[in-house]
Amino acid sequence: MFRKVSFTFLLALLFVAVATAAFAAEGTAAGTSDSVKTFIALAAGFGIAIASFGGALGQGRAIAAGLEGIARNPSAQPKIFIPMIVGLALIESLVIYSLVIAFILVGKM
Amino acid sequence: MADTGAPRGSDGASVLTSRSLERKILVSAGVVLAGIAIVGEYRMLPGAACGAAIAYGNFFLIRKILGKAFSVEGGIRKGFVVQYVLKFLALVAAVYLVVRSGRFDVLGFLLGLSSLFFGVLLEGLSSAVETK
Secondary structure, eight states: OHHHHHHHHHHHHHHHHHHHHHHHHHHHHHOHHHHHHHHHHHHHHHHHHHHHHHHHHHHHHHHHHHHHHHHHOGGGHHHHHHHHHHHHHHHHHHHHHHHHHHHHHHHTO | OOOOOOSBOTTSOBOOOHHHHHHHHHHHHHHHHHHHHHHTOGGGHHHHHHHHHHHHHHHHHHHHHHHHHTOSTTSOOTTHHHHHHHHHHHHHHHHHHHHHHOSSOHHHHHHHHTHHHHHHHHHHHHHHHHHO
């Protein structure tokens, strides 16, 4: 399973690298600003994609662990619940950071 | 989800409560704003205040929504997913408006948004000192 996922990821990465090179070559022909815009768009897209992927993974793990703990020991709910909320808020804030950076990058296009 | 506000658990160790954490977030937001004012970067103040308000509001709404969802005995209240998604969309819209409007300094906004992290750090440090 992990092999398949990593293979697919590497394939996607290779595809993007090839596409980037192609876009860069086109940009050189048309002018520098076009290639810069391409890289800005790529950076914004990849940045928010990686951030949301990591954030979703982290939030999913946090909620799963918290709910499992509460289900196993319901009396421990107050001790588990607040740190879980804090963790969710922190993860969400990190994703919002990258969203802000992505907005800034898109604004530069 | 009853928040008793009790600072200590049965084992004597300090317990993290949402109310004290919210207080710490507000304190850290005040410290961030005061720091910016002391440095003299007044143009960053509105952005920082906006970021701090968004960070505090986000934490407050997460606590409210999840607190209501888990308040039902032996189950989870329906509809909390919708509320959570709506909150997230509102958060994204607010961030979009703040960043793209150009009226707020983005660095100040990020500093204000960081008051959540500073609040958590403050809470952790204060609880560590209390435990000792």
